[in-house]
Amino acid sequence: xxxxxxSVRNLTVDLPPSGDRPHAVSGLSFDIHQNEIVCVVGExxxxxxxxxxxxxxxxxxxxxxxxxxxxxxxxxxxxxxxxEHGRLRGKRIAMVFQEPMTALNPCFTVGDQIExxxxxxxxxxxxxxxxxxxxxxxxxxxxxxPRVYSSYPHQLSGGQRQRIVIAIALAMDPTLLIADExxxxxxxxxxxxxxxxxxxxxxxxNAGILFVTHDFDVVAEIADRVVVMQKGIVVEQGTAAExxxxxxxxxxxxxxxxxxxxxxxxxxxxxxxxxxRVQGLEKTxxxxxxxxxKPRTVHAxxxxxxxxxxxETLGIVGExxxxxTTLVxxxxxLIDPDDGAIWVGNRNFAQGSRSSLRxxxxxxxxxxxxxxxxxxxRRSVGEQLIGAPMNFxxxxxxxxxxxxxxxxxxxxxxxxxYRYPAQFSGGQRQRIxxxxxxxxxxxILIADEAVSALDVSVQKEVLQLLxxxxxxxxxxxxxxxxxxxxxxxxxxxxxxxxxxxIVERGTVDEVFGNPQDAYTRQLLAAMPGRGWDVPDxxxxxxx
Amino acid sequence: xxxxxxxxxxAPATRKGFVARALGNPVFLCGAIVLGLILLMAVxxxxxxxxxxxxxxxxxxxxxPIWLDGGDWAHPLGTDGxxxxxxxxxxxxxxxxxxxxxxxxxxSGIIGTLMGVLxxxxxxxxDLVINFLIMTxxxxxxxxxxxxxxxxxxxxxxxxxxxLGLLLWDRFxxxxxxxxxxxxxxxxxxxxxxxxxxTPKLLVKELLPNIFDRLAVIATFEMAHAILLEASLSxxxxxxxxxxxxxxLMVAEGRQYLLFDSWLILIPGAAICVLVLAIxxxxxxxxxxxxxxxRN
Numbered sequence: 001x002x003x004x005x006x007s008v009r010n011l012t013v014d015l016p017p018s019g020d021r022p023h024a025v026s027g028l029s030f031d032i033h034q035n036e037i038v039c040v041v042g043e044x045x046x047x048x049x050x051x052x053x054x055x056x057x058x059x060x061x062x063x064x065x066x067x068x069x070x071x072x073x074x075x076x077x078x079x080x081x082x083x084e085h086g087r088l089r090g091k092r093i094a095m096v097f098q099e100p101m102t103a104l105n106p107c108f109t110v111g112d113q114i115e116x117x118x119x120x121x122x123x124x125x126x127x128x129x130x131x132x133x134x135x136x137x138x139x140x141x142x143x144x145x146p147r148v149y150s151s152y153p154h155q156l157s158g159g160q161r162q163r164i165v166i167a168i169a170l171a172m173d174p175t176l177l178i179a180d181e182x183x184x185x186x187x188x189x190x191x192x193x194x195x196x197x198x199x200x201x202x203x204x205x206n207a208g209i210l211f212v213t214h215d216f217d218v219v220a221e222i223a224d225r226v227v228v229m230q231k232g233i234v235v236e237q238g239t240a241a242e243x244x245x246x247x248x249x250x251x252x253x254x255x256x257x258x259x260x261x262x263x264x265x266x267x268x269x270x271x272x273x274x275x276x277r278v279q280g281l282e283k284t285x286x287x288x289x290x291x292x293x294k295p296r297t298v299h300a301x302x303x304x305x306x307x308x309x310x311x312e313t314l315g316i317v318g319e320x321x322x323x324x325t326t327l328v329x330x331x332x333x334l335i336d337p338d339d340g341a342i343w344v345g346n347r348n349f350a351q352g353s354r355s356s357l358r359x360x361x362x363x364x365x366x367x368x369x370x371x372x373x374x375x376x377x378r379r380s381v382g383e384q385l386i387g388a389p390m391n392f393x394x395x396x397x398x399x400x401x402x403x404x405x406x407x408x409x410x411x412x413x414x415x416x417x418y419r420y421p422a423q424f425s426g427g428q429r430q431r432i433x434x435x436x437x438x439x440x441x442x443x444i445l446i447a448d449e450a451v452s453a454l455d456v457s458v459q460k461e462v463l464q465l466l467x468x469x470x471x472x473x474x475x476x477x478x479x480x481x482x483x484x485x486x487x488x489x490x491x492x493x494x495x496x497x498x499x500x501x502i503v504e505r506g507t508v509d510e511v512f513g514n515p516q517d518a519y520t521r522q523l524l525a526a527m528p529g530r531g532w533d534v535p536d537x538x539x540x541x542x543x
Numbered sequence: 544x545x546x547x548x549x550x551x552x553x554a555p556a557t558r559k560g561f562v563a564r565a566l567g568n569p570v571f572l573c574g575a576i577v578l579g580l581i582l583l584m585a586v587x588x589x590x591x592x593x594x595x596x597x598x599x600x601x602x603x604x605x606x607x608p609i610w611l612d613g614g615d616w617a618h619p620l621g622t623d624g625x626x627x628x629x630x631x632x633x634x635x636x637x638x639x640x641x642x643x644x645x646x647x648x649x650x651s652g653i654i655g656t657l658m659g660v661l662x663x664x665x666x667x668x669x670d671l672v673i674n675f676l677i678m679t680x681x682x683x684x685x686x687x688x689x690x691x692x693x694x695x696x697x698x699x700x701x702x703x704x705x706x707l708g709l710l711l712w713d714r715f716x717x718x719x720x721x722x723x724x725x726x727x728x729x730x731x732x733x734x735x736x737x738x739x740x741x742t743p744k745l746l747v748k749e750l751l752p753n754i755f756d757r758l759a760v761i762a763t764f765e766m767a768h769a770i771l772l773e774a775s776l777s778x779x780x781x782x783x784x785x786x787x788x789x790x791x792l793m794v795a796e797g798r799q800y801l802l803f804d805s806w807l808i809l810i811p812g813a814a815i816c817v818l819v820l821a822i823x824x825x826x827x828x829x830x831x832x833x834x835x836x837x838r839n
Contacts, residue, residue, distance in 0.1 A: 332737045361739040374730035378752035387748070388738035433734075440738065 003074065004031035005176050005208035006055065010068035013050055013059070024050040024063055025232040030225075032176065032208035037198065039211045039219045039240075041255070042229035043455040044426075048212045051229075052180045054078075055210065056095050057085040072176065091121045094169035098181040100161035104153040110137075110164050111149035117171040136167040139204075140197065158320075159190035166197065170205065177201070178210045183218065187319040187482065192526035195221050214456065216259045217485070217529025220244055228252045245535045258460040261534060262488040262512065270492060271310040275476040276444055278306050281340035281350065283326050300326040302501045303340065308444070313470060313477040315491030315508075317484055317523070323500035324480050328448050331478070332366050333357055344443060362392050362440035369449035371429035375421035381432055382417030388439050399439070406435040409472075410465060427458035431465065438469070445470075446478045451486060463490050484527055488512060496520050564832045571828020577821035585637040592631035596788045600626035605804050620810055623793070624800060629807075632788040633814055639789040640770045640818060643704055647769035648762050650708025655715020656758060660746060662716070663723025673716065680713045686775060693781040703782050707769050718761050722754045756829075763826035767819045774815050790815050 011028040015021060025047035032038045042048045053059050055070060055077060070077040072093065077085060097103040104113060111133055118129040130149075137145035140163040153161055162182060169177055179198070183191040199222055202209050213219060219226055219240065226243040228236040228251065236249040247253045283301040301323045308314045318324040330337040333354060342349035344363045368374040376384055385406070386399035394402075404414050410431040421429060430450060437445055447466065451459040467490060470477055481487050487494055487508075494511045496504040496519065503517040515521045565571045584591060600622065607614040608621040608629070620629035662673035689706045696702050726732065727750070735749045776782030777791030785792060790811040797807030 334733055334736060355741075358739045358741065361737060364737070366734065366737050368730040368734060370730055374734050376731045376735075376749050376753065378755075379748070387735070387740065391739040391741070391744075436734070436738075 002034060004033050004071075005073065006032040006210070007071040008051075008055075008068070009071065011051070011054065011065065011070060012067040013047075013054060014064050014066045016062040021231065023066075023232050025054075025229070028068070028229075028232075028234055030227050030234070030237055032210055034175070034206050034208055035202055036224045037202055037209040037211050037222050038225045038227060039213055039223035040227045040229060041213060041216065041219055043214060043255070043457065045231065046229040047232040048214075048229050049180055050232075052095070052178050052210060052212050055176070055178055056089060056093065057082070058095075090117055090174075091172040092174050093176045093178065094172070094174040096162075096165050096169050096177070096179040096182045099185055100158050100165055101185070103165050104161055106153055109150050109152055110156070114164070114168055114171060117168055121172055132171070136171060137164075139170070140164070140167045142167075157190075158186055159193065162186060162190075162194055163197070166194075166201075170201065173205060173207075175207055176210065177205075177207050178212075180212045181214070182211075184213070184215075188484070188528075189319065189522060189526040191218075191528065195528065198222055215528065216244070216256055216456070217527070217532070220529040220532035228255070244532055247535075254457055256534060258456040259529070259534060260456075260459070260463070260483070260485040260489045262485075262508065263490075270312050273310040274307050275310040275312070275344070276308040276478075277341075277343040278304060278331075279341045279343070280305060281327070281330055281342065282338050283330055283335065284338055299500050301330065301337070304502055306495060306502065306505065308476055308478065310476055311470070311474055312493060313467075313479055313491045315479045315481065315487035315494045316497060317481060317487050317494060318497035319482055319523075321499070322497040324497050325448070326500070327497070328366070328446055328478075328480055331446060332361075332364050359392070362388070363442055364444045364446065365437035365440060365442040366446040366448060367430070367433045367437050367450040369452055371426045371433060371453060372421075374433055375429055375436075377421055380418055380420055381424075385417065385432075385436050385439050388436065392440060402439060403435070406438055409438075409469065410435045425458075426454055427462060430454060430458075430462050434462075434465065434469070438473070442475070444476045444478065446480065448480045449482065450479075452481065452483065459486070466490065484523060496523065565829050568828040568832040570824050571832060574821045574824030574826075574828060577817065578825060581637050581818055581821070582641065584634055585641050588634045588638055592628075592634045594628035594631045596627060596631040596635040597786050598627065602626065605800065605807070607804070608806055608810070611806065621806065623796065623807060629810060632793060633790070633811065635788040636790045636793060636811065636814065637818070639700070639783055639787065640773065640815070642700070643707065643773040644766040644770045644822070646704045647707040647711060648766045650704070651710070651712035651765060651769075652715055652758070652762055654709070655712030656719050658712070659716040659719025660723050660750065660754075663720040664727050664746065664750070666724075670720075673720070677713055677716050677720075680710070683710070685710050685772065689772065689776055690779065690781055693776065698776070698781050698784050700783055700787070703773055703776060707772055711765055711769060711772075714761055714765060715758070718757055719754060722757050723750065726750060726753055760826055760830045763822050763829060767822040767826070770815070770819055770822070 008028055008030050012026045013024040015024045028051060030038065040048045040051060050059070050063065054065055057077065059065070065078050069079075072088065104110070111130070114133045114136060115129045118124050118132060124132065133149065134145050137148055142148045142160060142163055148156065148160070148164075156164070166182075183194050186194060195218065198209060198211070201207065211222065223240040225239050226237060227234055228243065228249065230251045236243060236247065236252045243252060244256070247256055280303040281301060282303045285298040285300055287296050287298065304327065306314070316324050316327065326335070329335045331342060331349070333349065336354075337350050340350055344360070347360055349357065349360060349364065375381070382400070382403060385403040386396060389399040389402065390396060403417055407414050407416055412428060412431055412435075416424070416432070421432070424432065433450075451462050454462060463486070466477065469475060479487060479491055491508055493507055494505065495502050496511065496517065498519045504511060504515060504520040511520060512524065515524060566575070603618070603622050604626045605624055606618050606622045609616060609619050614621060618628050618630065620633065622628055623632070658673050658676065662670040688710060692706045693702055732745070732749060735745050740749065773782055773789070774791030774794070777789045778795040780795060783789040783792055785796070793811035794808050797804070797811070800807045
């Protein structure tokens with residue numbers, strides 16, 4: 001076998017003394033060969049990004065590699081001077097970041113930013129640099145390279161920007177490419193295209209790729225070998241087939257079991273009563289013109305109708321820009337719809353001024369996506385929980401009793417009421433948000449991407465919690481998500497939205513089994529990990 | 544179902560309160576100690592001051608302070624041109640400076656915060672109107688307007704406090720406006736809306752606690768600003784009127800002795816300098832201590 005491109009031996013990186021553990025990673029060893037994609041998988045705090053940053057020499061000052069070696073083509077990256085390391089960076093080792101929105105400098109054109117790499121590492125003439133840049137833009141399959149060449153980053157979409165970041169990384173034909181969650185911030189269909197591109201790149205450039213991700217379906221899609229990390233330690237590594245189909249370590253099994261999958265078995269029959277009826281709901285934004293721009297109108301939501309039965313979980317699925325956020329904001333009247341009706345019982349929620357709606361607000365409650373932004377950092381959890389029922393005339397004592405009961409239901413200790421949000425993890429915060437929404441005993445709960453920001457294992461628990469609460473309290477849930485896999489796990493019926501319209505509706509089985517609309521088919525085809533059936537973990541564990 | 548999520552963090556609150564974090568900052572601590580001393584001096588002035596600050600003693604005029612020839616311990620900081628004990632006047636002068644600082648900040652803070660919060664939260668037309676007011680205010684040179692008003696209504700402590708309070712709200716309004724604009728789109732504000740909070744309750748309970756730290760920072764800087772402006776006005780003869788001991792006024796009165804008894808200007812000048820520096824250090828320290836990267 002040839003020499004590995006990158007060989008990590010017993011790497012240990014120290015955390016500052018205030019950290020929650022002594023080492024960010026400890027005793028880490030793995031190899032990356034040419035023409036190979038190695039996926040480092042783990043949840044937040046597992047040390048997977050630290051590994052990537054160490055190889056690039058971009059660790060924050062507080063973190064110090066204290067032991068082991070990182071051999072790149074036989075030379076130890078950790079013992080190299082900053083200067084030597086800097087010469088390798090961008091030329092022999094390149095990196096693709098997670099957030100394509102901020103990885104490009106907004107002040108320069110795309111062409112300038114790619115050419116900068118050639119200017120830094122080669123002595124090519126201006127014309128040659130431009131020719132090479134154009135070739136790169138072709139290679140990452142951007143439409144109309146001359147136009148992209150002279151565009152500024154803000155004129156391009158997220159997927160296009162990520163392609164440019166990849167083009168910059170590929171410019172010097174590196175032997176090692178490090179990608180830190182490169183598709184996490186992208187829509188599913190875009191993610192599928194970028195993943196396909198990575199698979200081609202490894203052969204055309206004959207490079208070793210270190211791919212950091214949290215998503216086992218992405219791993220199934222592209223990995224040759226897999227390294228599973230937990231709290232800075234490698235718990236399991238092996239070929240993709242071994243790890244995915246025959247996981248040995250309990251943590252790997254736990255992660256694989258948490259991958260959202262379609263629920264098996266027949267759905268429970270639904271109640272006849274209708275909890276929510278939406279008729280012709282519509283929202284158009286008028287962007288006023290200015291000196292340079294013409295005014296334009298954006299149809300964020302075309303007239304939309306749907307009904308939700310009592311006790312039903314309706315999934316609303318769509319990518320960014322599909323209008324699902326506008327729909328949610330209209331439903332809880334954070335924005336006013338232009339037209340249409342929202343019937344909850346006998347009350348039309350779309351009509352009346354916002355202040356007249358205050359009394360009715362307790363019927364519809366919402367759990368937001370960001371568990372960090374949706375709790376007020378300066379008020380104790382208890383205060384935030386009892387605030388809502390007290391707005392509707394419940395006494396403080398009664399509200400507090402209810403809060404204590406709900407803490408039990410969301411499986412937190414009563415003590416949590418006297419603490420501040422900063423003391424909780426993301427998953428715990430999301431439980432608090434759910435409890436807060438339930439404080440006013442709503443008829444309808446809207447979960448707006450409520451599990452998207454959570455680690456898979458936490459995500460699974462929160463989904464389970466939502467399902468339990470729904471059964472026990474007879475709630476109706478509107479589950480908004482971009483992730484078809486999650487939707488198929490928890491929902492009874494699905495609505496697929498695209499460009500402000502509902503393009504598909506039906507039960508989970510209908511949508512997955514027999515999609516009618518071209519867009520739905522495209523979404524389904526883009527789901528990662530379709531070629532991988534989650535193994536029967538109990539059988540694996542028994543061996 | 545068992546899960547690690549069930550276990551609450553065992554360690555108690557690691558997130559320190561805002562005062563505790565500020566006191567951990569050496570710059571803030573220095574400023575706070577100096578300001579504390581000046582504050583004590585002002586409050587207990589009648590107990591500390593060796594003489595009546597208004598009592599004239601024509602036999603002992605322009606006595607030098609002890610570190611110069613001819614100084615003696617009867618008057619550690621000497622006496623002024625009318626034989627008034629300089630130490631006593633400095634001690635009483637601290638009262639004026641602090642009164643002006645505190646009341647100006649309270650007045651302008653209330654006006655500015657109210658305008659900033661309303662503009663930032665509601666946006667649209669309200670924002671346009673308030674922005675226009677802020678712009679108008681910014682075009683007025685404070686010292687000129689203050690001079691004009693004092694010239695019309697006569698100088699007194701009340702007039703100075705009112706004029707400065709009604710003029711110095713611009714920075715409060717500008718900073719509060721942008722702070723509120725950042726926060727109003729946070730999901731916890733939207734959550735509060737969907738939970739049926741009335742707007743005033745939402746502003747007081749959900750919004751204000753989150754901008755309070757920034758408010759504290761501007762308040763310190765504006766306080767220093769107000770104290771300096773009072774000194775300038777008094778120096779020009781249009782602020783606090785004699786014989787009230789004010790540091791600015793003392794500098795003005797010492798002007799005729801500039802050549803031979805320059806300490807008459809240096810001592811009150813140094814007092815102003817130390818007080819303003821202390822307050823600014825507190826402001827700097829607060830800002831550093833509250834910066835997001837220093838939070839835990």
